[in-house]
Amino acid sequence: KAGVTQTPRYLIKTRGQQVTLSCSPISGHRSVSWYQQTPGQGLQFLFEYFSETQRNKGNFPGRFSGRQFSNSRSEMNVSTLELGDSALYLCASSLEALSTNTGELFFGEGSRLTVL
Amino acid sequence: GNSVTQMEGPVTLSEEAFLTINCTYTATGYPSLFWYVQYPGEGLQLLLKATKADDKGSNKGFEATYRKETTSFHLEKGSVQVSDSAVYFCALGNDYKLSFGAGTTVTVRA
Numbered sequence: 123k124a125g126v127t128q129t130p131r132y133l134i135k136t137r138g139q140q141v142t143l144s145c146s147p148i149s150g151h152r153s154v155s156w157y158q159q160t161p162g163q164g165l166q167f168l169f170e171y172f173s174e175t176q177r178n179k180g181n182f183p184g185r186f187s188g189r190q191f192s193n194s195r196s197e198m199n200v201s202t203l204e205l206g207d208s209a210l211y212l213c214a215s216s217l218e219a220l221s222t223n224t225g226e227l228f229f230g231e232g233s234r235l236t237v238l
Numbered sequence: 239g240n241s242v243t244q245m246e247g248p249v250t251l252s253e254e255a256f257l258t259i260n261c262t263y264t265a266t267g268y269p270s271l272f273w274y275v276q277y278p279g280e281g282l283q284l285l286l287k288a289t290k291a292d293d294k295g296s297n298k299g300f301e302a303t304y305r306k307e308t309t310s311f312h313l314e315k316g317s318v319q320v321s322d323s324a325v326y327f328c329a330l331g332n333d334y335k336l337s338f339g340a341g342t343t344v345t346v347r348a
Contacts, residue, residue, distance in 0.1 A: 126281065155335075157338075164338055164339060167335045170335065178334045180335070220334050220336065226287070227284065229281035229282040230281050231281045
């Protein structure tokens with residue numbers, strides 16, 4: 123069974139640009155959540171999608187957005203990049219929505235974004 | 239709000255030593271608690287969980303007990319191996335999301 127796949131694995135952008143990251147969940151999983159991991163802040167929740175609907179959002183500015191497609195694949199977009207957006211962006215999938223499951227998330231290896 | 243505080247690393251141990259990683263939390267209501275582990279070059283994976291007070295989660299020789307009176311969920315292993323070298327994250331499930339601690343890097347030397 124294939125795991126969670128994130129693309130691209132590494133990317134470099136400059137300030138002011140935008141970026142789109144992709145996440146393919148485990149087959150059959152309908153929930154996809156996104157996290158930002160930095161050395162200073164640890165893992166911070168960005169948002170969760172379930173059946174193409176955003177169910178919850180963390181404390182991030184509107185420059186961070188996402189969507190989910192009918193096949194459960196998800197994308198997140200960051201516009202007007204800032205130096206502080208440099209981070210590892212992790213995607214996780216689960217069978218059920220975060221509101222009902224018991225926390226067993228399956229994580230991808232992440233997309234490492236560097237903003238110059 | 240919800241928050242998780244775990245002991246800072248890095249932690250370096252010798253094989254067969256006892257490992258404990260402290261984790262305390264702040265939350266409203268009755269959260270679920272988890273430990274996730276991230277091995278070098280891999281994504282995070284669930285190590286163990288506990289969904290109510292006094293529950294003990296266990297897996298791969300690791301244990302943690304949900305202590306509501308002390309708002310803690312400390313991770314322990316009696317005899318670590320080199321293969322236990324990883325980053326360990328304590329997490330809390332509440333308000334429709336997971337909140338993670340900062341992570342503790344553990345290195346086990348042969």
